[in-house]
Amino acid sequence: MAQFIARRFLYMILAFVVISLVTYFLMKAAPGSFLAMNVGVNGASFGADQFQVSPQVMQSIINHYHLNAPWYVQWWGFVKGFVTLHMGTSFEYPNTPTLQLIEETFPVSLSLALISIAVGLAVAIPFGIIAAVRANSWVDSTTMFAAMTGTAIPSYIIAVFLILIFGVWTHLFPILGYQGAQYYVLPVLSLAIPMIGASSRYLRNSLIENLHSEYVTAIFARGGTLKDAVFGNALRNSLLPLITTIGPLLAGLMMGTVFIEEMFGLPGMGHIFVNAAGRRDYPLIMDSAMLYAVVIMIMNLLVDIIYGVLDPRIRRSGRMG
Amino acid sequence: MALVEIHNLRVRFETDEATIYAVNGIDLMVEPGQSIGIVGESGSGKSVSVTSIPRLLPRTARVEGSVYFNGKDMMRATASELQAIRGHQIGMIFQNPHAYLNPTRTIGKQLMEPLLFHHLAGVKRARAMGMEMLDRVGIVNPKARFDNYPFEFSGGMLQRVLIAMALITGPKLVIADEPTTALDVTVQAQILRLLKEMQRELGMSMIFVTHDLAVASQVSDVIYVMYGGIVVERLPAKQLIRVHRHPYLSGLLASLPRVDEPVGRLPFIPGLPVNTRQPLSGCPFYARCQWHLDQCQSAPPLTLVERDHEAACWLADERRVANGQPS
Numbered sequence: 001m002a003q004f005i006a007r008r009f010l011y012m013i014l015a016f017v018v019i020s021l022v023t024y025f026l027m028k029a030a031p032g033s034f035l036a037m038n039v040g041v042n043g044a045s046f047g048a049d050q051f052q053v054s055p056q057v058m059q060s061i062i063n064h065y066h067l068n069a070p071w072y073v074q075w076w077g078f079v080k081g082f083v084t085l086h087m088g089t090s091f092e093y094p095n096t097p098t099l100q101l102i103e104e105t106f107p108v109s110l111s112l113a114l115i116s117i118a119v120g121l122a123v124a125i126p127f128g129i130i131a132a133v134r135a136n137s138w139v140d141s142t143t144m145f146a147a148m149t150g151t152a153i154p155s156y157i158i159a160v161f162l163i164l165i166f167g168v169w170t171h172l173f174p175i176l177g178y179q180g181a182q183y184y185v186l187p188v189l190s191l192a193i194p195m196i197g198a199s200s201r202y203l204r205n206s207l208i209e210n211l212h213s214e215y216v217t218a219i220f221a222r223g224g225t226l227k228d229a230v231f232g233n234a235l236r237n238s239l240l241p242l243i244t245t246i247g248p249l250l251a252g253l254m255m256g257t258v259f260i261e262e263m264f265g266l267p268g269m270g271h272i273f274v275n276a277a278g279r280r281d282y283p284l285i286m287d288s289a290m291l292y293a294v295v296i297m298i299m300n301l302l303v304d305i306i307y308g309v310l311d312p313r314i315r316r317s318g319r320m321g
Numbered sequence: 322m323a324l325v326e327i328h329n330l331r332v333r334f335e336t337d338e339a340t341i342y343a344v345n346g347i348d349l350m351v352e353p354g355q356s357i358g359i360v361g362e363s364g365s366g367k368s369v370s371v372t373s374i375p376r377l378l379p380r381t382a383r384v385e386g387s388v389y390f391n392g393k394d395m396m397r398a399t400a401s402e403l404q405a406i407r408g409h410q411i412g413m414i415f416q417n418p419h420a421y422l423n424p425t426r427t428i429g430k431q432l433m434e435p436l437l438f439h440h441l442a443g444v445k446r447a448r449a450m451g452m453e454m455l456d457r458v459g460i461v462n463p464k465a466r467f468d469n470y471p472f473e474f475s476g477g478m479l480q481r482v483l484i485a486m487a488l489i490t491g492p493k494l495v496i497a498d499e500p501t502t503a504l505d506v507t508v509q510a511q512i513l514r515l516l517k518e519m520q521r522e523l524g525m526s527m528i529f530v531t532h533d534l535a536v537a538s539q540v541s542d543v544i545y546v547m548y549g550g551i552v553v554e555r556l557p558a559k560q561l562i563r564v565h566r567h568p569y570l571s572g573l574l575a576s577l578p579r580v581d582e583p584v585g586r587l588p589f590i591p592g593l594p595v596n597t598r599q600p601l602s603g604c605p606f607y608a609r610c611q612w613h614l615d616q617c618q619s620a621p622p623l624t625l626v627e628r629d630h631e632a633a634c635w636l637a638d639e640r641r642v643a644n645g646q647p648s
Contacts, residue, residue, distance in 0.1 A: 212379075214420040221377055221415075222486065223408030223438040232434075233423045240425070312425055312470045 001308065001315075008304070012297045016290070017079075023289040024075045027282060065091075065283070078286040090284035092276065098287050101272065108178070109261065109268035110295065113253040115184065116191035117246060124196045125239070128203025132238075133230060135208050144201060151197030156259040159190035163263075176265040187264045191256050195249060203242055210234035236310075243307050247300035254292055322392060324494055324526050325351035325374060330386035332369050332378065343369040345550035345601040346386070348623070351494065356520060356527040358541030358558065360534055360573075364594050366550035367530045371496050374528075375411045376403050391493060408435040412487030412525075414516075416499040418479035422471040428455075428482055429467035435490045454485040458515060477508035481515065488519055494526045501536065513540055534561065534573060543629070546570050549595035549605025552623060556630045566632035569606045604634070612636055 066074055081087045087098040131143040150158075166186060167175035173185045210216065211234050219229045258270035269288065276284035308314040332344040344366040351357055359367045372378050374388055376395055388395040391410065395403070407413075412435075415421040422431060432454065433447040442450060448467070455463035458481040471479060480500060487495050497516060501509040517540050520527045531537050537544050538558045546554040546567065554567040565571055572590040592609035595601070604610070604617040616635045623633040 214415065214417070215423045217377060218413070218415060218421040219423075219434070221375065221407055221413040222435045223404055224434060225404060228434075228438060233426060237423070237425055313472050316470060316473065
């Protein structure tokens with residue numbers, strides 16, 4: 001197990017280097033720079049105007065951010081700053097250190113995604129079990145139709161419905177801002193509902209497959225009931241593969257939070273990330289992309305470790321991945 | 322009273338593409354303490370026939386005819402009545418132990434299940450009985466092995482566990498569906514000896530399904546030979562080599578390699594097994610039989626040719642044929 005984690009950790013470092021390089025070059029390849037963009041929109045020397053500085057000072061800013069340095073110096077500067085947590089400030093928020101910006105906004109985004117996963121699984125698991133046990137009955141088709149509809153509608157459309165129903169018509173939950181737990185209800189639901197659809201279908205199919213396998217026939221041959229087969233045996237074996245979907249799911253949700261935060265006015269990191277990309281705020285693009293990459297890789301590693309602990313074939317043999 | 326009485330059992334599987342006629346009317350009887358062997362090639366309907374005794378066939382199976390176990394009409398039994406019989410009065414041993422055990426549950430937990438499902442013992446008592454049973458089927462150091470997972474056992478060891486599991490409740494009948502097919506020959510011999518010993522010791526009846534004539538004659542008193550979903554011959558195991566009547570059984574016996582004869586080309590039965598996608602008409606062996614007559618277009622009944630010996634062949638009459646060949 002320790003060997004597995006060590007190996008995975010090396011892969012993560014490699015992946016991190018690749019991701020930071022790709023992000024860096026894509027960012028540089030995108031037309032325009034932070035200064036040029038603002039010039040383009042507002043006429044002549046807006047960049048200088050905005051900072052209330054002369055072109056000479058602009059030049060010193062360029063020097064400060066090493067924008068004229070060779071690519072590997074710039075790239076290494078971003079990576080080193082991120083890893084040592086000395087990220088400095090970004091173009092867009094010159095007065096707030098990027099680290100402080102992340103500390104204030106990232107927990108909102110991450111907790112939104114994690115709570116959505118928890119809520120989604122808590123609903124998807126019973127749904128999946130009911131549909132599988134009553135396979136091909138009306139219960140199954142109703143549940144799966146609802147699940148399919150949920151999956152097919154993107155979370156930001158669901159968010160509109162939820163705002164309409166719970167915010168505008170019934171006034172049950174607040175729809176804008178963040179001042180307490182109840183402000184999380186609608187955003188979490190918007191993210192969880194599409195996930196419930198996908199996960200409950202996944203669990204249903206996996207459970208049905210398990211229930212048709214030979215070892216379940218053997219349980220019936222020993223005098224077991226359907227309940228014994230599901231809860232003593234098949235459910236655990238169906239939940240194992242479901243766990244592995246959580247990693248990619250989280251990646252998807254983190255991106256989903258970008259829209260949802262915007263719609264519900266949550267002070268998360270999503271809109272900062274999107275704005276940074278749009279305005280060519282190089283330091284912020286690099287830092288947020290690297291942060292998301294690290295978080296998703298760590299989640300994937302945790303999921304794999306949990307899987308290994310739950311599956312005796314891997315736990316006992318000590319071999320993973 | 323016989324322990325198992327099957328009369329005119331027919332099983333077909335209906336899928337969207339085709340209907341499979343797996344069993345086309347068989348009669349079978351097992352007396353208490355008796356061991357019967359069912360022999361046939363793949364697709365002859367032997368596994369399907371025995372799996373229909375505890376009604377463990379998948380839902381797509383359409384089963385007709387009558388199946389009585391210990392006087393109980395299994396065709397009319399409710400789900401909970403069947404559940405009470407399975408694993409308690411009927412133990413099952415399957416072909417591939419790796420597939421028939423839950424990979425993520427310890428051997429011990431699965432071994433205790435028959436006792437716990439039927440409330441025959443509490444967990445503590447079941448644990449003790451499980452260890453005792455593992456010891457009896459020849460698992461060394463059962464205490465340590467009890468909490469192992471199936472992947473930590475070899476195939477032969479797992480088959481021993483499956484036997485322990487089937488016998489732990491002291492069933493009246495054990496159904497062994499090709500229990501040694503997936504094992505190598507030396508392990509196969511050990512498992513057969515173990516099964517036979519346990520069967521005698523516990524006084525159970527046994528139905529042993531195999532495609533191996535030699536294995537069947539070793540462990541059983543009576544042999545049923547199946548072909549195309551029907552029983553083509555039923556005879557005492559001791560007489561297998563001497564007095565067989567059906568041309569199919571003759572063909573099977575002739576195609577067994579012998580170690581005491583010069584090595585030559587093995588005889589085989591030409592042609593293909595029966596197409597089970599059509600309802601059976603006439604003798605199922607008709608197309609492959611070198612002695613076939615016009616008469617064979619209509620199905621020959623299973624007729625008594627001598628004491629305890631039946632064959633379904635128009636030529637089986639003692640006056641006309643001996644050992645599957647017209648005289």
